[in-house]
Amino acid sequence: MQRFLVPNRGSSIRLLGPSWRAAREKLLGMVHEDYQLMAIIGRAGTGKTTLLLSLEGIGDGIFMYADMTEVRDRDLSAIVSTVFADNIREVREIQEKLKRMSIKGLLRAFAKAGPDEVVESAKLKPMETLKLLNDAVELLGMAPLVIGIDEGLLSQDDPRSMDFINAIHAFRNNMQAIPSTKIIITLLPDVVNLISKIDTPLFDILRLGAITLPDYVTPEDLKEVAQEYGLGKTELSKIEALGPLTMRQLICLMNTKMDIIKCGIDTAGEISIE
Amino acid sequence: MDRLDLAYVIGVVLGREDIDGIRVAYTTYMSTLGKWVKDPDNVVQYLVDIGKAKVVKSGQGRSVIFTDREMMNRVNSILTPREDVDPLTLVIEGIRKLANPLSGYADIGDVIKYIEGRLNVPTKEAEEFLVKVIKFHRGRFVFAHGGSRRLKIGSSYYGLVKVVGDAEVLSS
Numbered sequence: 001m002q003r004f005l006v007p008n009r010g011s012s013i014r015l016l017g018p019s020w021r022a023a024r025e026k027l028l029g030m031v032h033e034d035y036q037l038m039a040i041i042g043r044a045g046t047g048k049t050t051l052l053l054s055l056e057g058i059g060d061g062i063f064m065y066a067d068m069t070e071v072r073d074r075d076l077s078a079i080v081s082t083v084f085a086d087n088i089r090e091v092r093e094i095q096e097k098l099k100r101m102s103i104k105g106l107l108r109a110f111a112k113a114g115p116d117e118v119v120e121s122a123k124l125k126p127m128e129t130l131k132l133l134n135d136a137v138e139l140l141g142m143a144p145l146v147i148g149i150d151e152g153l154l155s156q157d158d159p160r161s162m163d164f165i166n167a168i169h170a171f172r173n174n175m176q177a178i179p180s181t182k183i184i185i186t187l188l189p190d191v192v193n194l195i196s197k198i199d200t201p202l203f204d205i206l207r208l209g210a211i212t213l214p215d216y217v218t219p220e221d222l223k224e225v226a227q228e229y230g231l232g233k234t235e236l237s238k239i240e241a242l243g244p245l246t247m248r249q250l251i252c253l254m255n256t257k258m259d260i261i262k263c264g265i266d267t268a269g270e271i272s273i274e
Numbered sequence: 275m276d277r278l279d280l281a282y283v284i285g286v287v288l289g290r291e292d293i294d295g296i297r298v299a300y301t302t303y304m305s306t307l308g309k310w311v312k313d314p315d316n317v318v319q320y321l322v323d324i325g326k327a328k329v330v331k332s333g334q335g336r337s338v339i340f341t342d343r344e345m346m347n348r349v350n351s352i353l354t355p356r357e358d359v360d361p362l363t364l365v366i367e368g369i370r371k372l373a374n375p376l377s378g379y380a381d382i383g384d385v386i387k388y389i390e391g392r393l394n395v396p397t398k399e400a401e402e403f404l405v406k407v408i409k410f411h412r413g414r415f416v417f418a419h420g421g422s423r424r425l426k427i428g429s430s431y432y433g434l435v436k437v438v439g440d441a442e443v444l445s446s
Contacts, residue, residue: 190420266428
């Protein structure tokens with residue numbers, strides 16, 4: 001049952017709720033409008049990963065998804081090498097297409113490199129290797145290269161958050177060198193707060209391309225989910241009485257026959273400051 | 275409120291602003307202070323000894339001048355009636371002022387400080403105020419992890435708060 005609450009790469013993603021589809025449209029709009037650094041912001045369970053994964057198979061360009069939760073580090077080297085490692089099949093296809101063209105110089109070397117060499121290169125020279133991928137995609141007419149970096153559960157208290165912020169800052173500084181590459185990151189609100197406090201230049205750029213996901217399902221979203229799961233009026237009223245719910249909490253209720261406790265919905269009146 | 279605070283409260287109420295501080299006629303002051311303390315003379319003498327007041331000649335009589343500006347400000351704030359504010363409005367206003375423009379979330383620690391400042395109350399009282407508002411208007415707020423102070427709701431801990439109405443619109 002738990003797997004229904006965790007989006008998975010490879011399985012088809014269907015966004016439930018008009019609010020989430022609007023967010024996807026907005027995100028795609030930004031990609032088409034040549035935004036290069038975009039952020040999906042939302043608290044836990046709002047569907048950041050789901051939204052990011054829903055971009056798989058977008059009509060134009062190539063989408064590469066990097067799941068940072070499986071990686072120890074969060075610096076630029078770790079992020080770019082994960083992009084290459086997690087999408088090695090797509091990278092191989094690009095290399096094959098390059099080989100069929102009469103290219104010279106660094107791109108030729110890139111086309112010839114084996115999978116391990118490419119990932120190693122991304123680790124050692126992240127921005128240079130990303131630029132090669134960007135240039136290859138441009139040359140092959142496959143642009144844009146959309147890279148989704150899912151940072152998972154990185155919070156302000158995680159010491160790696162500084163590495164992550166520095167890495168995103170590096171993308172910010174190198175946007176002109178990789179014009180066909182669009183980076184989409186997912187962020188928890190506390191990391192957004194941290195960025196606004198410690199890295200104003202990055203925050204100023206990020207805010208232009210940010211999408212804040214709905215913190216809770218609206219009545220329209222709830223209606224659609226209820227229809228999808230064949231929910232009766234009584235159950236619907238019960239859900240409405242629970243107050244604002246995240247999409248994950250709502251889907252959890254559907255899959256657990258309305259088990260409020262299991263779905264982490266605290267209805268206890270006890271509130272205190274620790 | 276101790277005897278010194280009381281002595282200043284009466285001084286501030288009866289007196290008028292002077293170059294050196296708050297000036298009040300000695301006899302009037304003593305008789306008023308005497309209503310609440312047995313030994314008003316000793317209280318004034320003690321204030322003089324610790325440098326918080328002085329007794330000066332004034333025409334035919336004497337005056338007491340209260341010189342400690344910090345104490346005067348404190349007494350003034352005690353005497354100034356609190357602004358009649360709706361608790362929910364105050365909290366929502368605070369969250370909106372302090373919220374991150376991108377996420378819409380405010381740090382609960384900052385919201386507590388905001389309440390402290392607005393109501394001029396100690397931290398503990400501001401915390402209780404916030405907890406009460408959240409309890410009574412639970413559906414008006416959403417919470418996220420992080421922040422500098424932790425709010426415990428049931429078995430979960432949160433450090434960021436957002437006003438529900440502000441979360442409805444997709445922002446960019």
